[in-house]
Amino acid sequence: MAAEESYPDNLRYHAEHDWARIEGDTATLGITWYAQDALGELVHFEPPEEGSSVAKDESYGEVESVKAVSEVIAPLSGEVVGINAKAVDEPETINADPYEEGWLVRIRLSSPDEVDELLDSEAYRKLLEEQ
Amino acid sequence: MSYLSLTDADREAMLAAVGVASVDELFRDIPEGVRFRRELDLEPALSEPELVAHLSELAARNVDAGKELSFLGAGIYDHYVPAVVDAVLSRGEFLTAYTPYQPEMSQGVLQAIFEYQTVICELTGMDVSNASGYDGTTVAADACFVAKHATGRERVVLCETLNPQVRQVVKTYAPGFGLEVVEVPHHGGVTDPDELREASADAACVIFQQPNFFGCLEPVPDLAAAANDAGALPVAHADLASLGVLEAPGAYGCALAIGEGQSAGNYQAYGGPHYGFIAARSDFIRRMPGRIVGETTDLRGERGYVLTLQTREQHIRREKATSNITTNQTLLALAGLVHLSWLGPQGLRELGETCMALGEYAKDRLGLPLVFPEQTTFKEFAVRVGRSAKEVVREARAGGVHPGYALGRDYAGLDDALLVAVTEKRTPAEIDRLADVLGEVTR
Amino acid sequence: MKLIFEKSKPGRRAGSLPRYELPKADVPEELRRRTPPRLPEISEPDLVRHFTALADRNFGVDTGFYPLGSCTMKHNPRVNERVVSLPGFRDLHPYQEEEASQGALELMWRLQEILAEVCGLHAVSLQPAAGSQGELTGLMLMRVYFADRGEADQRRVVMTADTAHGTNPASVAMAGFELQKVGTDDRGNLDLADLRAKVDERTAGLMLTNPSTLGLFDEHIEEVSAIFHDAGALLYYDGANLNAVCGISRPGDMGFDIVHINLHKTFSQPHGGGGPGGGPIAVRDVLEPFLPVPAIVRESDAFRLDYDRPQTIGKVRGFCGPFGVFVRSYAFIRSYGPGLREMSEAAVLNANYLLARLKDVYDLPFDRLCMHEFVLSARNLKRVHGITALDVAKRLMDYGVHPPTIYFPLIVPEALMIEPTETEAKETLDAFVDALRAIAAEAASAPAIIRDAPHRRPVRRLDEVKAAKRAVVKYGFEQHPDLGQAPAEGKAVEVQKGA
Numbered sequence A: 001m002a003a004e005e006s007y008p009d010n011l012r013y014h015a016e017h018d019w020a021r022i023e024g025d026t027a028t029l030g031i032t033w034y035a036q037d038a039l040g041e042l043v044h045f046e047p048p049e050e051g052s053s054v055a056k057d058e059s060y061g062e063v064e065s066v067k068a069v070s071e072v073i074a075p076l077s078g079e080v081v082g083i084n085a086k087a088v089d090e091p092e093t094i095n096a097d098p099y100e101e102g103w104l105v106r107i108r109l110s111s112p113d114e115v116d117e118l119l120d121s122e123a124y125r126k127l128l129e130e131q
Numbered sequence B: 001m002s003y004l005s006l007t008d009a010d011r012e013a014m015l016a017a018v019g020v021a022s023v024d025e026l027f028r029d030i031p032e033g034v035r036f037r038r039e040l041d042l043e044p045a046l047s048e049p050e051l052v053a054h055l056s057e058l059a060a061r062n063v064d065a066g067k068e069l070s071f072l073g074a075g076i077y078d079h080y081v082p083a084v085v086d087a088v089l090s091r092g093e094f095l096t097a098y099t100p101y102q103p104e105m106s107q108g109v110l111q112a113i114f115e116y117q118t119v120i121c122e123l124t125g126m127d128v129s130n131a132s133g134y135d136g137t138t139v140a141a142d143a144c145f146v147a148k149h150a151t152g153r154e155r156v157v158l159c160e161t162l163n164p165q166v167r168q169v170v171k172t173y174a175p176g177f178g179l180e181v182v183e184v185p186h187h188g189g190v191t192d193p194d195e196l197r198e199a200s201a202d203a204a205c206v207i208f209q210q211p212n213f214f215g216c217l218e219p220v221p222d223l224a225a226a227a228n229d230a231g232a233l234p235v236a237h238a239d240l241a242s243l244g245v246l247e248a249p250g251a252y253g254c255a256l257a258i259g260e261g262q263s264a265g266n267y268q269a270y271g272g273p274h275y276g277f278i279a280a281r282s283d284f285i286r287r288m289p290g291r292i293v294g295e296t297t298d299l300r301g302e303r304g305y306v307l308t309l310q311t312r313e314q315h316i317r318r319e320k321a322t323s324n325i326t327t328n329q330t331l332l333a334l335a336g337l338v339h340l341s342w343l344g345p346q347g348l349r350e351l352g353e354t355c356m357a358l359g360e361y362a363k364d365r366l367g368l369p370l371v372f373p374e375q376t377t378f379k380e381f382a383v384r385v386g387r388s389a390k391e392v393v394r395e396a397r398a399g400g401v402h403p404g405y406a407l408g409r410d411y412a413g414l415d416d417a418l419l420v421a422v423t424e425k426r427t428p429a430e431i432d433r434l435a436d437v438l439g440e441v442t443r
Numbered sequence C: 001m002k003l004i005f006e007k008s009k010p011g012r013r014a015g016s017l018p019r020y021e022l023p024k025a026d027v028p029e030e031l032r033r034r035t036p037p038r039l040p041e042i043s044e045p046d047l048v049r050h051f052t053a054l055a056d057r058n059f060g061v062d063t064g065f066y067p068l069g070s071c072t073m074k075h076n077p078r079v080n081e082r083v084v085s086l087p088g089f090r091d092l093h094p095y096q097e098e099e100a101s102q103g104a105l106e107l108m109w110r111l112q113e114i115l116a117e118v119c120g121l122h123a124v125s126l127q128p129a130a131g132s133q134g135e136l137t138g139l140m141l142m143r144v145y146f147a148d149r150g151e152a153d154q155r156r157v158v159m160t161a162d163t164a165h166g167t168n169p170a171s172v173a174m175a176g177f178e179l180q181k182v183g184t185d186d187r188g189n190l191d192l193a194d195l196r197a198k199v200d201e202r203t204a205g206l207m208l209t210n211p212s213t214l215g216l217f218d219e220h221i222e223e224v225s226a227i228f229h230d231a232g233a234l235l236y237y238d239g240a241n242l243n244a245v246c247g248i249s250r251p252g253d254m255g256f257d258i259v260h261i262n263l264h265k266t267f268s269q270p271h272g273g274g275g276p277g278g279g280p281i282a283v284r285d286v287l288e289p290f291l292p293v294p295a296i297v298r299e300s301d302a303f304r305l306d307y308d309r310p311q312t313i314g315k316v317r318g319f320c321g322p323f324g325v326f327v328r329s330y331a332f333i334r335s336y337g338p339g340l341r342e343m344s345e346a347a348v349l350n351a352n353y354l355l356a357r358l359k360d361v362y363d364l365p366f367d368r369l370c371m372h373e374f375v376l377s378a379r380n381l382k383r384v385h386g387i388t389a390l391d392v393a394k395r396l397m398d399y400g401v402h403p404p405t406i407y408f409p410l411i412v413p414e415a416l417m418i419e420p421t422e423t424e425a426k427e428t429l430d431a432f433v434d435a436l437r438a439i440a441a442e443a444a445s446a447p448a449i450i451r452d453a454p455h456r457r458p459v460r461r462l463d464e465v466k467a468a469k470r471a472v473v474k475y476g477f478e479q480h481p482d483l484g485q486a487p488a489e490g491k492a493v494e495v496q497k498g499a
Helices: A033-039 A085-089 A092-096 A112-117 A121-130 B008-018 B048-060 B083-089 B107-124 B138-151 B164-177 B193-199 B220-229 B282-287 B314-320 B330-366 B389-398 B428-441 C044-056 C078-084 C102-119 C131-148 C167-174 C192-198 C221-230 C285-290 C323-358 C379-385 C389-397 C426-445 C447-451 C464-469
Strands: A012-014 A018-023 A026-031 A042-046 A059-065 A069-073 A078-083 A105-109 B155-159 B180-184 B203-210 B233-238 B256-260 B276-280 B293-297 B303-307 B380-384 B417-421 C123-125 C157-161 C178-182 C203-208 C234-239 C258-261 C281-283 C295-299 C302-306 C374-377 C415-418
Touching: A012 A121, A026 A078, A033 A059, A042 A092, A042 C464, A069 B314, A078 A085, A085 A092, A105 A112, B008 C323, B008 C426, B048 C078, B048 C102, B048 C323, B083 B330, B083 C044, B107 B233, B107 B276, B107 B293, B107 B303, B107 B330, B107 C044, B138 B155, B138 B164, B138 B203, B138 B233, B138 B256, B138 B276, B138 B282, B155 B164, B155 B193, B164 B180, B164 B203, B164 C131, B164 C167, B180 B193, B193 B203, B193 B220, B203 B220, B220 B233, B276 B282, B293 C464, B314 C167, B330 B380, B330 B428, B330 C044, B389 B417, B389 B428, C078 C323, C102 C123, C102 C258, C102 C281, C102 C295, C102 C302, C102 C323, C123 C285, C131 C167, C131 C203, C131 C234, C131 C258, C131 C281, C131 C285, C157 C167, C167 C178, C167 C203, C178 C192, C192 C221, C203 C221, C221 C234, C281 C285, C323 C374, C323 C415, C323 C426, C379 C426, C389 C415, C389 C426, C389 C447, C426 C447
Parallel strands: B155 B180, B155 B203, B203 B233, B233 B256, C157 C178, C157 C203, C203 C234, C234 C258
Antiparallel strands: A012 A018, A018 A026, A026 A105, A042 A059, A059 A069, A078 A105, B256 B276, B293 B303, B380 B417, C123 C281, C258 C281, C295 C302, C374 C415
16 A cells, blocks of 8 residues: 655655655655654645745644654745645545655745755665664 | 452462562562551451441432432433333443443444434534533533634633533633633523623633523524624533424534533432533534544444544543543443433423423412513423522421522522422422422412 | 444334323424434334344453453442442432432542542542543642642643653643653663753642553652652652552552542443543642532531632532442442452452563563553564564454553553453463463464454454544434434323323
8 A cells, every 4th residue: 555665865854754855946845654654544634724834843734544643844944835635635645655646735945045954865764774 | 358369379379470479579669668568547348248238328318319309400300211221231241341442342332332422413413422521511621622722712601501510610621721711691591692792702612501500491593693703613501301392503503512411311320420422513523522433344344333533532642632531421321322212202302392391380380480480491490489599498308398409509699599490200299299398388 | 233223213112201281381483493303213122132232242341351451440349330229329419408418428528538548648539530530630739739839830841751641641731731751761660860850940740650551660759759849849640550559559658749549440430331430539638728629528427518618629520520430439449448458469469470471472671570560562573473462452352352452651662551450360361371372373373364353253353544534423314315204203192181
């Protein structure tokens, strides 16, 4: 049901198991394979409101499986310009394809310098090994 | 007397398996400074016959409804509990089971709760009910918590005609919840919708009771509209016994319906245990406190039931839970389900009609001035007795009848008012007797 | 199995009520019920069969071994059911005059005295309806205690152990405090260094259960107590694990200031499929003025309700609390007397016996003697055979026992929390050991049978994901049009003329 374990090179990662895909002055955000695997099959995604601000290192929403609930931590700060309706309506998409179909929100970056503080895929894999 | 199976031989074998010489050694990790070395200062153990004799002696010193004709209500009522309720509750598989966290072991309880949830939704006109709350007071606090999180507002409005204990419990919970509590006074035994609308500006919810504490029927569609106009959630505190003749809260604009379930299926039992119910429109499902049972299928596709949306609850969401409630009142709610199933829709309607008809008969026979003559009442009504109602109660009891609740305890200006409850268990002959006794005492 | 609504037929009815030839009293039109509720329409024989069938699909302590950790699933004595049904208790209205309720008041007063003695504290309120409510009440007491001392704004933080039951942090939030967690060391005690670093003048108190949810007695409890009291804070005892220490160590002597007791755990109130329970609280004398109203007091030979408590926090539940629960717990305690100590000794012996026989088969995170419960881990089974604690639990059902608590406490992966209680015979414990050993062997030889378990229950493994994704929380009448119709007018029942 879930994808094979992977941490694509074109993404940046946050220690709380979230990823960001930088696209100019916007970024698409989501949770990593490790996170969806730890939670189990997701049954609910509680998104933020469009137009609201998210702050780096702070929660912008929640994902729930049957037995667990987890805050989703923003790797970067910005304004919410898009929410993935598919993730809301069919949360299992996040398990099946956490980096493409299972993206969560899109933000307009307010502090692009924050990107430098994120981990690349190699550094994130290393962090997982040490867990 | 004890319930242990342990023999000396068992003890020896088990200590050997553990590898300690004595039972006392099992407690070696307890620091001596906190070790309790004397015997507990408790009375000696009683054998079963002695235990029954002792408890019987205590029970005999209580004047219960079998010993004294009583018209006491005020939130707890002498309704008829059918024999099937006792029969079902005595099944050990219900009585001695735990909360159904392992659903394959507990389909009986889970399905029963699902049926209970359905019945509560039907009666209240709501989309979702939980598996029960502690009682009719704490579900009001729960409703305020739901409303605060749903609206972001911190004021809650309570009608003065809401049961005094319910209001007191909400006020006890309010500081911890960060709530401001406002009360709206009654006029002539009911609440004025315009006054309610004004008080509800910036309120998270409004709680009114139907029938109210005086037994009067409130103008509930207008009260709900007033709350909705102010952007506050209308919450009806309802009586299950009345919902065969009174409109369902969901049908007149309420967001939540709550109440004390005792009238359906429970004995009076000196105040408990009983059960509270809380039901809501579907938009509030994720904010509901307590257990909720949902339908699903098993590996073979057969229908089954499980606790669901558990991520709301304390064991998962911990400090962000919708409530800390864990153990609730399942067995008592099961009693409610059995009673309501025994009645059926026809029986519940008859129950309500009989309570009202007997109530009118009582008003007529008592011949005492009604405190709120303009209001229609259900199951209870208030009369003026011409002097201290507390003393009238005392004197009536000397004549063998408890005439009702002295309202002066909770409401100013009502020291001479008595709240008389007439359920389907009262007969016209019993009402005649009340009239005679009260007639003597209020002469 | 069909739902009761699927067995209903319009016009059927179980119950009968007296009818009188009296004028009908009308409900004003705008308040009147328009659509009858779709309650079951069923005869008494089918009603009884329905609930009998439901009971047959349920497993209670009466059915078999039920080793749920932290739940204390002990035998529920039948004599308690007999005495709680005595009309003098069962049919007593809570607003009956005090002089006519002396038996009830005396029972409650005596129960208070007993609980104070067992806990080593001074005053008791029986009012809270369950352990969680006891916790909330205790935290409310803390708040008013500090307000009374002018420290309300200062004392904002309550600490809980990281092994705490979820109710502890939930109660902290509901009481309006901030939560702070304390770690556990590798002996299973509170991490004292962590504690000392965190306790300061902002600390209102600690919520702790001792023994902990790991089933281990905190060896440094005296020091923990001193750290908090020296900082001017209070200690709250979660009584969920009291079954281990009655007559052996008292929470008041350990230094706790507020204790809640779970009557449905330690003192045999049946669990009822999810309640009722009772969560009375015992407190040190400095906190007595703040207890809920009314207080139950004794004046020479009479007992009464005292509402004159100017510093009370108020009321947390209707009336005096769940009275029927008090009757059962009182009866239970009176049947043991000071022998309550033997109850706890047997509970601890039974648990240690199981631990000794199982620790070579499953992982044991903390190698110490346990109290009344212990935690094992199925971590090795998961790593080697892909069998989880959940799988073990489901397979145990096929061996005729209720599974233990799983995935709690959170600090142990693949946790199995086992509490046998004192009322189990050695043979029952041996059979449980055999079942767990057999499952460990099956994990190696035939894991598929475990993954598909249970096989011998009325249903197979249930899909909890489906239930959460599309919540169906009541019967869908609309899908069954024949049952959705208005009920037929019942047959006229012969009317009694007056009386």
